[in-house]
Amino acid sequence: MKKTIIILFYLLIPIGIHAQTESNKQKPNIIFIFADDWGYGDLSAHGSSWVKTPNIDKMISEGMDFADFTVNSPVCSPSRVAVMTGQFPARQSIHQHFQGWKAHEKRGMPDWMDPNGMSFPKEFQKAGYVTAHFGKWHLGSAPDMPKESAYGYDEYATFNGSKNINIPKAGSVGVDYAEDFIKRNKAKPFLINLWLHEAHTAHYPLLKFMEEFDNLDDKKQVYASIIAEGDEAVGRIMKLLEELDIDENTLVVFSTDNGPEWEGTEEEKQHKEDDEEGLGKYYSVGETGGLKGQKRSLFAGGIRVPFVAKWPSVIPKGIVDKPSSVTAVDLLPTFFEVAGIEMPKEYQPDGESIMSAFKGENFERSKPIFWEWRGGTSKEYTWPSMGVQDHGWKLVVDVEGKKHELYNIKKDWKEEHNLTESNPKKVEELLSLLTDWKKTLPEEPAECCLTAARNKTKTPIKKGKVKKVKD
Secondary structure, X not given: OHHHHHHHXXXXXXXXXXXXXXXXXXXXXXXEEEEOOOOOOOOHHHOOOOOOOHHHHHHHHOOEEEOOEEOOOXXXXXXXXXXXXXXXXXXXXXXXXXXXHHHHHHHOOOOEOOOOOOOHHHHHHHOOOEEXXXXXXXXXXXXXXXXXXXXXXXXXXXXXXXXXXXXXXXXXXXXXXXXHHHHHOOOOOEEEEEEOOOOOOOEOOOXXXXXXXXXXXXXXXXXXXXXXXXXXXXXXHHHHHHHOOOOOOEEEXXXXXXXXXXXXXXXXXXXXXXXXXXXXXXXXXXXXXXXXXXXXXXXXXXXXXXXEEEOOOOOOOOXXXXXXXXXXXXXXXXXXXXXOOOOOOOOOOOOOOOHHHHOOOOOOOOOOEEEEOOOOOOOOOXXXXXXXXXXOEEEEEOOOOOOEEEEEOOOOOOOOOOOOOOOHHHHHHHHHHHHHHHHOOOOOOOHHHOOOOOOOOOOOOOOOOOOOOOO
């Protein structure tokens, strides 16, 4: 009898080990690669005839490419806030890029994203993930802004951040950090935000890519080189995952924060902002894939951008998802479902999980998508100023709510046919949604997100009013 028990004991040991291994595999890794200022057409897989993106194209062939993905702002900082919080950035009065407290005060903005609110890496930490952020930050701009660790990161190395570990924009330093982090944490569930500098100005083209594209004119040669460097970063990460044999259990998502920058003039060949070296907007010749509008526009070209996902054990290969209307605030609830993390009871996301779409199943969004954009240079606001999309219909309006344009996104993907006059009932329906949403937004930023240098006796910013500021 004793001998039988001993035999059973030894037989159960490998079963227990196997069960533990399977349990560990149930927590997938997540890597979110966020590029900067890429247009929908800045992929060779999306029809570009002169830009080459072999690594992202390969990712598409082995994963899923979403044709109707939008970010929640046409500029950097609010677009990234939407990803981090799963809520529209206007809920924190963030409607422009973080620049400096004086500019923020004029814009009615805080000086940084609220560290006390939702930040999805914090929830991943609580769930046992090891978390990291490498590359661009730009979720605040003030000397006393919170460190990145306040938002839930175990490790970080950023630019446009708190300057605790300040890395250069040029080169692939952020990718180097990410590779090292993956190697050290391959046996644990991990979350990485890898936010690339490419293709934001200043441009720092590498010689090897300049030589590869020397058949192009100067503008395209520089821009193609910059895109190629971003594509190479994606390839490096994908290759490492395969080498470490953890690619099957890793969700990798690639996207970008807004549409392409507008092409600059002859005088803007050199990048002059903050005396920073590098090439300027003259070389910003990104493609929207025929969509109107670019960066700083709520038309499709400013907010509809590449969105590619690969997860070999879940996502079917080579799928182009055209029907699903997906937006940036959907990332948080999707990542939560991927990791098996429950939403905090007091938290209300603006997005919804697109896990069904990842599985190749039908996804029909039930929540509207809202945009608020307060930009401008010589004008008080930029047209359009606000927008709403619901069940395939998109309405954009001016800051006073008097000028409207209506599009049927399902039939008119490029937003070429304004249906305002032919469908006034739909205009009123969407305008009502937008008006009701506007009423839920704060009139001024939270005090906890203001630098000590701010004037606490400032006049509150009234709803719907936009200050004249330099973008």
